[in-house]
Amino acid sequence: MKNVLLLVGKRSLASLVTIFVISIIIFIGVELLPGDVAETVLGQSATPETVQAFRQELKLDLPPHVRYGAWLKDLSHGDFGTSLANGRPVAELIGWRFANTLFLAGMAALIAVPLAIVLGMLAAFYRNTFFDKCISIVTLSFISFPEFFIAYILIALFAVQLNIFPSMATINESMGLGAKIYAVLLPALTLTCVVTAHMMRQTRAAIINVLSKAYIEMAEVKGVRRLRIIMLHAFPNSLSPVINVIALNLAYLVVGVVVVEVVFVYPGLGQLLVDSVAKRDIPVVQASGLIFASAYIFLNLMADVLSMLVNPRLRQSQQ
Amino acid sequence: MFALLKKSPISARIGFAIVLLNVLVAIFAPLVAPYGETSVVGNVWESFSDEFLLGTDHLGRDLMTRMIYGARNTIALAFVTTALSFILGVSLGFVAATKGGWTDQFFSRIIDIVMAFPTLIFALMILSVMGATIPVLIFTIAILDSTRVYRLSRAVAMDIEVLDFVEAARLRGEGLWWIMRHEILPNAMPPLVAEFGLRFCFVFLFIASLSFLGLGLQPPLADWGGMVRENAGAITFGIYVPLIPAAAIAFLTVGVNLIVDWFLHLSSGLHE
Numbered sequence: 001m002k003n004v005l006l007l008v009g010k011r012s013l014a015s016l017v018t019i020f021v022i023s024i025i026i027f028i029g030v031e032l033l034p035g036d037v038a039e040t041v042l043g044q045s046a047t048p049e050t051v052q053a054f055r056q057e058l059k060l061d062l063p064p065h066v067r068y069g070a071w072l073k074d075l076s077h078g079d080f081g082t083s084l085a086n087g088r089p090v091a092e093l094i095g096w097r098f099a100n101t102l103f104l105a106g107m108a109a110l111i112a113v114p115l116a117i118v119l120g121m122l123a124a125f126y127r128n129t130f131f132d133k134c135i136s137i138v139t140l141s142f143i144s145f146p147e148f149f150i151a152y153i154l155i156a157l158f159a160v161q162l163n164i165f166p167s168m169a170t171i172n173e174s175m176g177l178g179a180k181i182y183a184v185l186l187p188a189l190t191l192t193c194v195v196t197a198h199m200m201r202q203t204r205a206a207i208i209n210v211l212s213k214a215y216i217e218m219a220e221v222k223g224v225r226r227l228r229i230i231m232l233h234a235f236p237n238s239l240s241p242v243i244n245v246i247a248l249n250l251a252y253l254v255v256g257v258v259v260v261e262v263v264f265v266y267p268g269l270g271q272l273l274v275d276s277v278a279k280r281d282i283p284v285v286q287a288s289g290l291i292f293a294s295a296y297i298f299l300n301l302m303a304d305v306l307s308m309l310v311n312p313r314l315r316q317s318q319q
Numbered sequence: 320m321f322a323l324l325k326k327s328p329i330s331a332r333i334g335f336a337i338v339l340l341n342v343l344v345a346i347f348a349p350l351v352a353p354y355g356e357t358s359v360v361g362n363v364w365e366s367f368s369d370e371f372l373l374g375t376d377h378l379g380r381d382l383m384t385r386m387i388y389g390a391r392n393t394i395a396l397a398f399v400t401t402a403l404s405f406i407l408g409v410s411l412g413f414v415a416a417t418k419g420g421w422t423d424q425f426f427s428r429i430i431d432i433v434m435a436f437p438t439l440i441f442a443l444m445i446l447s448v449m450g451a452t453i454p455v456l457i458f459t460i461a462i463l464d465s466t467r468v469y470r471l472s473r474a475v476a477m478d479i480e481v482l483d484f485v486e487a488a489r490l491r492g493e494g495l496w497w498i499m500r501h502e503i504l505p506n507a508m509p510p511l512v513a514e515f516g517l518r519f520c521f522v523f524l525f526i527a528s529l530s531f532l533g534l535g536l537q538p539p540l541a542d543w544g545g546m547v548r549e550n551a552g553a554i555t556f557g558i559y560v561p562l563i564p565a566a567a568i569a570f571l572t573v574g575v576n577l578i579v580d581w582f583l584h585l586s587s588g589l590h591e
Binding site for chain 1: 431432435436437439440441443444445446447448450520524527528531532533534544547551554555559561562565566568569572573576
């Protein structure tokens, strides 16, 4: 157990260093801005006085390392600065949008993970049959489709033709949970299509990999039913790669929401990021980029840690 | 080449047909297109007719024409970006593998950090700082994508680098560049070619997503991702115009994937 903790500790430290480096990159990125943020934002027609005042407001007159220190200190207090576009505090803009994004990603995960595991098991059970080939073709095509294609097909089908779901996922704080779930169902389904494909293929591959082991043959020889072999003998032993791929896909979900949020005009962090990039609202871009990156790195870390924990070989080795 | 094609499975042939069609249309765009790229010729969102084969878009431009020019812009952009990404990734990967030691550590750790950052978010941040112009777009995506190419080409070159003929070249006194060019590259070709197909798909989808978000190619240039965005409003009226460019994107990616699948099958030596 001790050396698992050591491994986990090492891996977490690496993630922490990565986040630190990324915060520097994000900070330097703004430094690289051709000319000056102040001039870029205010435009060519700005007078030298307004540029000067704006520079002071952004503390651009201080040396970079001092500003980086101050920025990091503010961040740790939850102060993300103020938006250039509307002067509101960035933390206020981001807060509930990030919650919305997590809600959408969570909904998608809730549908996608069980679905992917069941489909993966079925495909492994019926491997090399017509059913398996069908699933394989469908998932392969979902991987090659752009997300907005799937999104618009779903809209055309469920919102326009059948008229049972709204084509825009508008939600606000006063809505009940049921209404919220109803509103985000189409975007969640879109994301489900995208991530299920990856997860299901990985589950199938992991189970089939285990099926060639001697203890599976032993169970077959004993006369255990095939479905039982897959569920109780093969699946638990293929858990490590499966958990890993699930966590990786959750990381993908958190980032992949960006396009889907734009399609469904969903008030999430991704939509905010895209809008801010178009408006070149640098503080908002910095803050939401850092949040996305941290969430992504955290989930990747979880992927590694969990697959270390469920792998008995790593738990017991005496090194 | 033709003998190989004759033996290819039906899926690979479909893939070739799709890619060939797209490339031909892209190359001969001005000859095939019925109207000019940006000329307004009809009413907004007209339906299919003899005059406008695929109807018209949100400004009344012929959709067929836009699709044809879109193929040209989108495919060319993705191709140039993938090529640049490969030049960058393969040369860095090969250098890291043949030099080893500190060079390898240095490149690999930098790449680790870049890869820990979600690609789309990274690209959005760079575009917000540098502005969404075509050179920025190409370089940003090429650099981000080259990290994946680097990983693969480094791993492949590591395997080749320990073989006898590389050792012989070293003893002969050949330089680093010569070894990379004449000993490693030819032997690393099959996995790299397959990877090129996969990376092209990825870059193509990525550019489409960025254009869809309004940060890729800027109007009035036609490109498929941007066309989906421009016509997105139509779908709530039951007009399926945005599905056409979106389907074209999906179609081409599936085509390339079919070829890559076949190629991987060939180079893995699993012959029936």
